[in-house]
Amino acid sequence: MNIAIRGLFGSGKTTLAGALATKFDLTHFSSSNLKEYADLGKPGYKEIKKCMGVGVPIPRDIWFNILKDSIHNLKNNGLVIDNVMSAEFVKQVGKVMDINKWIYLKIDEDIAKQRVLSRARNDLSDEFLKNRLERFHSNTEEFEKVLGNKLLTFDATLPISVLHKQVFEAVSIK
Numbered sequence: 274m275n276i277a278i279r280g281l282f283g284s285g286k287t288t289l290a291g292a293l294a295t296k297f298d299l300t301h302f303s304s305s306n307l308k309e310y311a312d313l314g315k316p317g318y319k320e321i322k323k324c325m326g327v328g329v330p331i332p333r334d335i336w337f338n339i340l341k342d343s344i345h346n347l348k349n350n351g352l353v354i355d356n357v358m359s360a361e362f363v364k365q366v367g368k369v370m371d372i373n374k375w376i377y378l379k380i381d382e383d384i385a386k387q388r389v390l391s392r393a394r395n396d397l398s399d400e401f402l403k404n405r406l407e408r409f410h411s412n413t414e415e416f417e418k419v420l421g422n423k424l425l426t427f428d429a430t431l432p433i434s435v436l437h438k439q440v441f442e443a444v445s446i447k
Contacts, residue, residue, distance in 0.1 A: 274299065274351040275370055276444060279358070279416065280378030281409055282402070283388030284429040285436065289378065290355035292437050293444070299353045302343050330358075330408070337365055344370055358408065360415040374444045375420050378429035378436075382406060 276293055278286045287303055294301035312318075324331045344352065352370070357363070366372060386402060417424060425443050427436060 274374070274444070275372045276351070276353040276374045276376060277357045277363075277366065277372045278353070278355040278376045278378065280429055281380055281382065281385040282405055283385035284378040284380040285433065286355040286378055288433065289376070289437065289440060290353045293353045293440070296441060297353075297444070298350045300343060300347055300349055300351070301353050301355070302340060303355045333361070333365065337369070340366070341369055359412040360419040361412075363416065363419050375424045376440060376444075377417075377424050377426045379426055380429035384430055 274297060276290075276299065278290055280286045290301050290303060293299060318335075320335055321331050340354070351373075354366075354372075357366075357375075363372075363375075389402070425440075427439055427443075429436065431439070
């Protein structure tokens with residue numbers, strides 16, 4: 274089973290992906306974890322550190338090479354990917370693997386900002402958040418158009434236990 278999750282920062286993507294990985298024995302692949310890959314010092318990984326240092330997107334070719342490595346090294350029941358931003362990503366992933374479930378965690382921008390600003394991070398300037406919001410929204414319409422009825426939408430403001438229960442039920446193989 275392969276699952277991809279999309280949502281604004283602060284919507285709970287990484288928390289949900291970790292819970293899905295544990296419950297269904299999936300490998301968790303996240304752009305939040307790319308720093309770990311960068312620390313390995315492999316070719317292209319220095320570019321990740323550079324991008325993360327200034328809050329710009331990691332080049333797609335590097336991101337997809339890392340994803341392909343993860344796919345080839347799977348040792349369990351599949352993969353859960355969080356932080357899926359664009360329709361282009363959907364198209365590219367479709368070339369290397371089948372995603373069984375596409376999840377969208379929907380959340381109000383103000384709630385998302387509150388959540389993310391409560392984290393102990395020093396790289397979350399107003400401009401950084403504004404750029405992330407613009408990038409997210411610029412891709413939303415095409416993303417939803419590409420996936421259509423394959424996209425499972427959940428209210429990310431629900432208590433975590435309720436949200437996770439709903440998602441677990443939706444992705445369980447019957």
